[in-house]
Structure formats: structure tokens, C-alpha cells
Amino acid sequence: MTAAPVLELVDVQASIGVSHILQGVSFTAPANAVTVVLGRNGVGKTTTLRAILGLVQRSGSIRLLGEQIEQVETSKIVRRGVAYVPEDRDVFRRLSVQENLMLAERKNSEHRYELVYELFGELKARAKQAAGSMSGGQQQMLSLARGLLNENALMLIDEPTKGLAPRVVGDVVNVLEKAREISTIVMVEQNLAVARRLADHVVVMSEGRVVVEGERDLLDDDHRMRQLLGLEAEGKGH
Amino acid sequence: MDSALLLGFTGLSVGALYFLLASGLSLVFGLMHVLSFAHGAYLSVCAYAAWAILDAWGTEGRTGWELVIACVLATVVGGVIAFLTELLLLRPLYGRDSLDQLLVTLGLGFVIVATLRGIWGPEERQVSLPEWVKETTALGGANIPNDRFIIIGAAILVFVLLQLILRKTRHGTIVRAGVENRDMVRALGIDVRHSFTLVFTLGGMAAGLAGALGAMYLRAVQPGIGDHFILFAFIVLIVGGLGSLSGALVAAVIVGLVQQFANFYIGSGAGDVITVALMAVMLLVRPQGLFGRTERVA
Numbered sequence: 310m311t312a313a314p315v316l317e318l319v320d321v322q323a324s325i326g327v328s329h330i331l332q333g334v335s336f337t338a339p340a341n342a343v344t345v346v347l348g349r350n351g352v353g354k355t356t357t358l359r360a361i362l363g364l365v366q367r368s369g370s371i372r373l374l375g376e377q378i379e380q381v382e383t384s385k386i387v388r389r390g391v392a393y394v395p396e397d398r399d400v401f402r403r404l405s406v407q408e409n410l411m412l413a414e415r416k417n418s419e420h421r422y423e424l425v426y427e428l429f430g431e432l433k434a435r436a437k438q439a440a441g442s443m444s445g446g447q448q449q450m451l452s453l454a455r456g457l458l459n460e461n462a463l464m465l466i467d468e469p470t471k472g473l474a475p476r477v478v479g480d481v482v483n484v485l486e487k488a489r490e491i492s493t494i495v496m497v498e499q500n501l502a503v504a505r506r507l508a509d510h511v512v513v514m515s516e517g518r519v520v521v522e523g524e525r526d527l528l529d530d531d532h533r534m535r536q537l538l539g540l541e542a543e544g545k546g547h
Numbered sequence: 548m549d550s551a552l553l554l555g556f557t558g559l560s561v562g563a564l565y566f567l568l569a570s571g572l573s574l575v576f577g578l579m580h581v582l583s584f585a586h587g588a589y590l591s592v593c594a595y596a597a598w599a600i601l602d603a604w605g606t607e608g609r610t611g612w613e614l615v616i617a618c619v620l621a622t623v624v625g626g627v628i629a630f631l632t633e634l635l636l637l638r639p640l641y642g643r644d645s646l647d648q649l650l651v652t653l654g655l656g657f658v659i660v661a662t663l664r665g666i667w668g669p670e671e672r673q674v675s676l677p678e679w680v681k682e683t684t685a686l687g688g689a690n691i692p693n694d695r696f697i698i699i700g701a702a703i704l705v706f707v708l709l710q711l712i713l714r715k716t717r718h719g720t721i722v723r724a725g726v727e728n729r730d731m732v733r734a735l736g737i738d739v740r741h742s743f744t745l746v747f748t749l750g751g752m753a754a755g756l757a758g759a760l761g762a763m764y765l766r767a768v769q770p771g772i773g774d775h776f777i778l779f780a781f782i783v784l785i786v787g788g789l790g791s792l793s794g795a796l797v798a799a800v801i802v803g804l805v806q807q808f809a810n811f812y813i814g815s816g817a818g819d820v821i822t823v824a825l826m827a828v829m830l831l832v833r834p835q836g837l838f839g840r841t842e843r844v845a
Contacts, residue, residue: 364730387736399731401724408720415736455735 313375315340315463315493316361321369321379323353323360330356331367332517338463338510343485343494345504348514349539354497355396357514358465361495362386362393374462388415390462392492394469398452402441406432406451409440413455425454428484446477453484457491464488466496470503482506501538504528513537549689554807556686560695560764562803563702567757568780569787569795570709571629571750577726577790578739578746580645581637585652586754587777588659589628593621593758594768595663601675609677618701618759625755626748633747638740656773663770671767680763698760705753706796713792718745726790779806782826788836797837801825 316338323331330353338344346354360367363383371379378386387393400409410432414420426433429450435443440451449469456464469485470478478500485507488494498504504511505528513521513534521527521537528534568586575583597617604613632655640647680697683690713719721742725732732739754773761776762768783802787794805825806818813821829836 362734364734382738383730383733384736384738387734393734395731395734399728401727401731403727404720404724408724411717412720412724412732412737413735 313340314338315374316495317370317372318357318361319370321357321360321367321371323356323365323367325356325365330365330517331360333369334360334514334517334519336512336519336522338493338495340493342509343489343496343507344510344512345508346495346497346512346514347499347501347504347534347538350499352514353517354514355467358393358467358495358497361465362391388417390418390460392456392459392461392464394452394456394464394466396467396471396497398445398448400440400443400448400451400455402439404440405437406440406443407436409451409455410458413458415459418459420458421460422458425458428457428487429454446473446480449473449477449481450484453481453488457484457488461492464492464494464496466494468497468499470498470500478503501528501534549687550811552687552689553691554811555804556689556691556695556699558804558807559800560698560803561807562783562799562801563698564757564761564764564776565779565783565802566702566796566799567705567753567760568776569783569799570705570792571746571753572780572784573787573790573792573795574709574722574726574746575750576784578722578729579637579648579743580729581648581652582645583652583747583750584649584777585632585655585659586629586750586780587773588656589625589751589754590758590761590773590776591660591663591768591770592628593625593755594762594772595667595672595758596624596755597621597759597762598672598674598768602672604675606675611677611679614677614680614763618756621759622752622755625758626752629751629754630744630748632751633744637743637747641740641743656777660770660773667770669770671769673767674762674765676763676766694760694763698764701756701760702799705756706792709749709753709792712749718742722746779822782822784836785826786829786836788838791836791838794836794838 314337319335321331321334334353334357346357348354356365359365361371363381363386367379369379370377373386373389373391431447432451432454440448443451453469469481473481482503489507496507508525508528511523511525511527512519568590572583572586575581600617600620601613636651636655637648640651680694683692713723721732721737725739725742729739757776761772765772779802783795783798786802787798802822806822809818809821810816
């Protein structure tokens with residue numbers, strides 16, 4: 310991991326309404342690696358991804374490929390080569406699969422329809438279908454397909470396995486294995502098994518801050534991870 | 548039967564005028580979350596533009612093309628004013644409370660109407676129309692004024708054109724997506740502000756056409772001509788569902804017909820009371836309107 314980081318956050322603060330969600334988030338995302346962001350519900354993981362993109366008001370320093378982006382408008386950040394796969398898929402429900410993909414085409418990028426249809430053959434067959442009429446798993450595939458369609462310096466992926474059936478989780482993880490070969494990834498994930506399979510770099514958040522950052526072997530310390538994620542006290546796990 | 552048919556056509560043509568104004572407001576609200584009060588004033592300006600052309604044309608050598616030219620020019624004027632409004636007044640306010648944008652459009656509306664009053668005075672100006680527009684066509688035993696067909700046809704044409712733009716162009720697809728989830732459109736690398744400009748301009752053009760056709764329907768213009776129409780366009784928006792073009796069309800037909808039949812069979816003014824009551828009931832029973840959020844811009 311000697312390459313310059315693709316993404317660097319220093320003391321990033323963000324508020325939503327009167328709630329001060331991020332209270333000084335700092336971490337780096339190494340190039341050609343998967344950085345997994347973990348933490349209990351409500352600690353600011355999703356807000357961190359949205360702050361990187363400028364979808365919430367934020368302050369602090371955010372550097373993408375060495376350039377400051379904290380003052381840059383969302384669409385311009387994305388056009389620098391960032392893909393976003395949001396927590397709730399956020400496919401355009403009334404638009405067709407084809408229209409969803411068409412909107413994701415960035416002008417300054419090759420459009421990798423071959424790759425997308427190789428990974429998600431079903432989307433080609435459902436090109437004319439309204440995205441909202443598909444199952445949750447299929448919508449997640451479409452959301453990932455939108456992200457993979459362009460050449461990206463960075464993919465921001467928010468809880469890609471949330472709410473999916475175990476079989477579909479396996480499919481999604483297989484796609485993420487492929488995605489890691491072609492892009493740096495910052496991924497929020499609550500599922501420890503999935504995190505262990507994909508992570509190169511780990512960031513653990515608590516109460517709007519990063520409390521631990523390190524290499525993948527952090528995840529092997531099961532007792533500590535369960536403590537950090539608050540699973541021990543609640544007696545549950547993934 | 549013949550009076551019911553005449554009332555029906557009149558109701559549809561009034562509804563068509565409401566739809567023209569409401570279609571733009573609906574798209575603007577759906578995408579930009581701005582409730583524009585300026586569109587009524589755009590209608591007034593464009594009604595004067597149409598009146599000025601028809602007045603300048605004189606009564607000699609009328610063919611009907613002058614009416615087409617007046618409608619086209621009014622549409623262009625509406626588009627230009629709306630474009631400038633979005634660029635100069637609304638764009639600097641994006642990111643601020645939507646109340647600020649509402650107040651700007653409200654203030655602009657007052658300024659425009661006051662300016663019209665300052666230039667041409669408060670009195671009505673008669674609109675000079677080609678004779679064939681004022682004549683009637685016999686249909687099912689009723690004599691339907693020809694302007695009703697023009698207004699209804701124009702509204703249908705605008706509805707079809709807007710649907711084509713929304714469904715067959717990339718900009719239209721962006722607008723439909725933006726109505727569903729504006730943040731996600733931005734997160735795909737699309738500068739949604741361009742769509743704001745497009746939608747606001749289209750809304751201004753539709754208001755402009757409504758101004759020309761409204762002047763034709765009323766046979767006169769006065770500075771506050773847009774006030775009446777904007778009130779009922781908002782009722783149409785609420786009944787149809789904010790952000791839904793199809794909802795605006797259906798609601799405009801309902802409001803136009805209810806208004807005309809109630810005015811005729813119950814008494815003058817009853818139509819206005821009933822349509823306002825319809826809006827109140829809709830807000831209580833189905834606040835998202837007939838087509839609601841899930842049916843937006845379709």
C-alpha cells in the first residue's frame with residue numbers, strides 16, 4: 310500500500326438539520342484497495358459517504374486524487390471519476406432499466422456495457438422494465454451496474470448487502486470481487502463476513518468519529534471487533 | 548343537450564387554459580421544489596404581447612396567421628422571461644430555503660403586474676380577432692365557438708409535446724429522474740441546474756401560450772388577467788398531485804367542467820366556490836392529490 314491514497318479525509322464535520330452527525334472524521338483510502346467502513350447504526354457511516362460527494366453540508370478537508378473537493382459541487386466530483394452506490398439502491402423507480410443506465414453514462418468515460426451485461430445478464434433482458442418493479446436484489450444489481458458502467462477512480466458503496474437474501478448476498482459479493490479489480494473502493498458494510506472477505510483497509514466509526522483505522526487483520530480480532538461494533542453487549546453477530 | 552354540450556366545450560377549454568399554466572408549475576415544483584407565483588404574471592405579459600400584435604395587425608387582410616404568430620410570439624416571450632427569472636433571480640437562491648424562492652416569484656409577479664398597469668393602465672383592452680375565430684361551428688345541435696377548439700387543441704398539443712420531451716429526450720429523462728430523486732441525479736454526475744433552467748423555461752412558454760389563448764378566450768386583456776388563472780392552476784396542481792403532468796391534465800378537465808356546469812346550473816360564482824371546496828376536500832382526504840407522488844410526471 311505504498312501508492313498515494315485516492316481519498317483523504319481530515320477533520321470532516323457534517324450536520325443534517327440541527328444534528329451534528331460527523332464530528333471530525335479523518336481517514337485515508339489507499340489506491341487499488343477496498344476500504345471498509347464499519348460501525349454501529351447511526352454513527353455517521355452513510356453521512357460520511359454523502360459528505361465526500363457533497364450531498365450534505367460539510368467542512369474540513371477532503372482530497373480526491375490529491376485535489377481538494379470540499380468546495381466542489383456534487384456532479385463535478387462525480388465527473389472526476391467517482392461512482393456512488395447508495396444504501397437504498399435509489400434506482401429511478403419509474404424509469405426503465407435502460408434509462409437508469411443511460412443516465413449513469415458519463416461523458417468523459419468509456420461506457421462498459423459489455424462488463425455490465427457480463428456481470429448482470431438479467432439487466433439486458435429487463436432493459437425495458439420499470440426499475441421499481443424489480444426485486445430488491447435486482448435493484449441492487451442495477452445500482453451496482455450504474456456504478457460500474459464508467460471508468461472510476463473511486464467507488465463509494467453503501468451497505469450493498471443490506472436487506473438481501475443470503476443467495477443474493479453471495480452474488481453481490483462476487484460482483485464486488487470483480488469491482489475491486491478495476492477500482493478503488495470505499496464501502497460501508499455491517500456484515501462482518503462480507504467485510505472480512507473484501508477488506509484491505511478498515512475504518513471503524515463511533516459517534517461521528519473514526520476510532521480505529523488499520524489493515525485488514527484488524528477484522529481477525531473477533532472479540533475487539535464485536536466490542537467496537539457493539540455486538541458483544543447485545544449478544545448478536547453476523 | 549345542446550347547452551350541456553356548449554358548457555362541456557367551454558369547461559374543457561377553460562380547463563385547457565388551466566392545464567397550460569399548471570403543466571409548467573407542476574414540472575417546476577416536481578423537479579425544483581419551487582412553487583412559482585410568477586407564472587400568472589408571465590401569462591399577463593404574454594396576453595399583452597398577443598394583444599399588441601393583433602392590435603398592430605389591424606382589421607384589414609386578416610387570414611388567421613396573425614393569431615398563430617401572436618401565439619408563437621407570446622410563447623417565446625414567456626420562455627425568455629422565465630429563462631431570465633431562473634438565471635438571474637432563482638439560481639442564486641438554490642441551496643437556501645424554498646420559501647425564499649417562493650417569495651422571489653411572488654414579488655416578481657407583483658412587479659410585473661404593476662409594470663403592466665403603469666404602461667397600459669388598469670382598464671381592459673379589447674383583443675381584435677379574425678372573424679372566423681369568433682364564429683361558431685354546429686356540433687350535436689350546439690353552436691360551439693371556434694376558439695374553444697383552438698384552445699383545447701393547443702392544450703392537447705402541449706401535453707403531447709411535453710410527454711415526448713420527457714420520454715424521448717435525455718433532458719426529459721433527467722427531469723423525470725430528478726422529480727423522483729434529485730440528489731441521485733447529481734450523484735450520477737449530472738448538473739441538475741441545467742434541467743432547472745429547461746423546466747422553468749418550458750413552464751414560462753406554456754404560460755405564454757396560455758396568455759395568448761386566454762386573451763383570445765376573454766376577448767380582452769388587463770394587467771391582472773393572470774391572477775384568476777394562477778389561482779385555479781394551483782387548485783389544479785393540488786387536485787391532480789404536485790409534480791404530476793397527467794394529474795394536472797385530469798384535474799384541469801375536472802375543475803374546468805365543474806366550474807362551468809356549477810356556474811350555469813347552480814348560479815354565477817358557485818363554480819368557483821365548489822372548485823375551492825374540492826381542493827379543500829382533496830387536501831383533507833388525499834393530500835398527495837389524485838395521482839400523488841408515485842405518479843409524478845408520467
